[in-house]
Amino acid sequence: MANWLISVKxxxxxxxxxxxxxxxxxxxxxxxxxxxxxxxxDHVYIYVTQPVSKVMYQFKxxxxxxxxxxxxxxxxxxxxxxxxxxxGNFSVFQKVCKLDKTSLTRDYFIQSGLLPKTDTxxxxxxxxxxxxxxxxKLLLDFIADQFQTDRIEYDYPDEAGLENETFPExxxxxxxxxxxxxxxxxxxxxxxxxxxxxxxxxxSFEYMYGSFAKDFIHVHHLKSLHTIGEQYEVDPKEDLRPVxxxxxxMLHKTENGLPxxxxxLKLLYSVSLRNPLRQTFxx
Numbered sequence: 001m002a003n004w005l006i007s008v009k010x011x012x013x014x015x016x017x018x019x020x021x022x023x024x025x026x027x028x029x030x031x032x033x034x035x036x037x038x039x040x041x042d043h044v045y046i047y048v049t050q051p052v053s054k055v056m057y058q059f060k061x062x063x064x065x066x067x068x069x070x071x072x073x074x075x076x077x078x079x080x081x082x083x084x085x086x087x088g089n090f091s092v093f094q095k096v097c098k099l100d101k102t103s104l105t106r107d108y109f110i111q112s113g114l115l116p117k118t119d120t121x122x123x124x125x126x127x128x129x130x131x132x133x134x135x136x137k138l139l140l141d142f143i144a145d146q147f148q149t150d151r152i153e154y155d156y157p158d159e160a161g162l163e164n165e166t167f168p169e170x171x172x173x174x175x176x177x178x179x180x181x182x183x184x185x186x187x188x189x190x191x192x193x194x195x196x197x198x199x200x201x202x203x204s205f206e207y208m209y210g211s212f213a214k215d216f217i218h219v220h221h222l223k224s225l226h227t228i229g230e231q232y233e234v235d236p237k238e239d240l241r242p243v244x245x246x247x248x249x250m251l252h253k254t255e256n257g258l259p260x261x262x263x264x265l266k267l268l269y270s271v272s273l274r275n276p277l278r279q280t281f282x283x
Contacts, residue, residue, distance in 0.1 A: 002039065002128035003140040005055070007047040007121055011078060015048065018076040019057060019095060026065060026073055030088035038091040040064070045143050047106070047121045055104040058147045059093035066090070097147050100187055102215040104146055114139045187219045190240035198244035200251075200265050205244070218248045222262070 006027075008015050018025055027044075029037045038044065038061045046057040067089050077083045102108055109115035114135075130137040196217045197204045205213035220243045221234075234240065241262060243251065247269075251260050272278055 001041045001043065002126050003144055004038065004042060004044040004124065004126045005047060005121070005136075005140055005143065006044060006124045007049055010049045010052055012082050014076045014078060015046065015057065018073065019098060022073060022076075023095075024062060025059065025093040025095070026069055026090045027059075027093050028086055028088055029064065029091040030086075037089075038064075042126075043096070043144065044093060045140070045147070049122075053106045054100070055143055056100060057098055058096040060096050061091050062094040063092040064089065065092055099147060101146060104143065109139065109142075112142075114142055186234050186236050186240065189236035190219050191215075191217065191242055193237050194242050196242055198247050199241045200243055200247035200262055201269050203244045203247075217242045218245055219243075220248055220251055220262075 015025075027038070040061055040063070042061040044059045044061065045055050046059065047053075047055045048057075067087065069083070069090055074080065074083060106115065106121055109121075110117055115121070125136045125140075127134070127137040127140045196206070196215055198217070205216040220241050222239055222241060243262075247265060250265055251262065253260055255264070
């Protein structure tokens with residue numbers, strides 16, 4: 001099995017909508033040598049070009065489809081001449097994970113010494129047959145680790161990652177459990193407004209655990225999404241708040257049958273600080 005990093009041009013293909021609405025994604029596999037292209041079981045990470053400029057998607061190669069391209073995927077092409085002019089083969093990608101993290105931006109890779117400033121991340125690259133210290137291998141290892149360690153962020157049905165520029169919210173899809181459509185732009189705007197400290201307990205993962213934990217935070221919907229019947233537009237300032245996983249879990253509990261609120265949880269937390277039985281792990 002190999003890891004790949006490939007790119008999608010934001011202005012050409014609506015991968016965000018395709019990811020949410022399609023069971024699998026067909027992707028061009030135009031290597032002249034069959035053994036040089038995507039292989040079954042390979043993991044593929046996709047970088048979205050400007051204005052996103054970020055690695056956001058993880059897929060697994062599920063199958064090879066020859067030159068058959070499903071007509072239902074064609075509608076996601078903003079520039080249909082690009083797919084119409086392609087005559088090569090396709091691989092079938094199975095969806096694995098979707099993330100929105102500052103540590104997966106091109107700028108972060110450059111600042112961390114993982115990528116030269118001149119590299120626009122447009123070219124396909126793989127760690128197949130690469131030495132452990134090869135720059136491509138090091139970059140892909142870092143990306144894979146980011147997806148592996150942050151997958152827990154998506155365990156909450158209202159962990160806001162919400163979809164579309166105007167942030168429409170409400171339509172459910174069923175994948176093992178009901179999940180709401182999510183838009184990384186809404187999550188990013190919430191964090192831009194409120195930062196990455198938990199708004200209940202004040203925890204900053206970066207200051208607590210170091211730079212590798214920078215930008216790790218959940219985003220919570222103040223309004224329970226299961227109560228929303230019609231579509232509405234999420235206001236990141238009014239509807240979303242950054243919270244740590246512990247406080248997020250408590251916000252999903254009820255107290256005497258009443259939904260927990262951030263204000264009530266902050267009060268309970270402040271009272272707990274004066275409790276002599278409170279456990280600490282500072283030693």
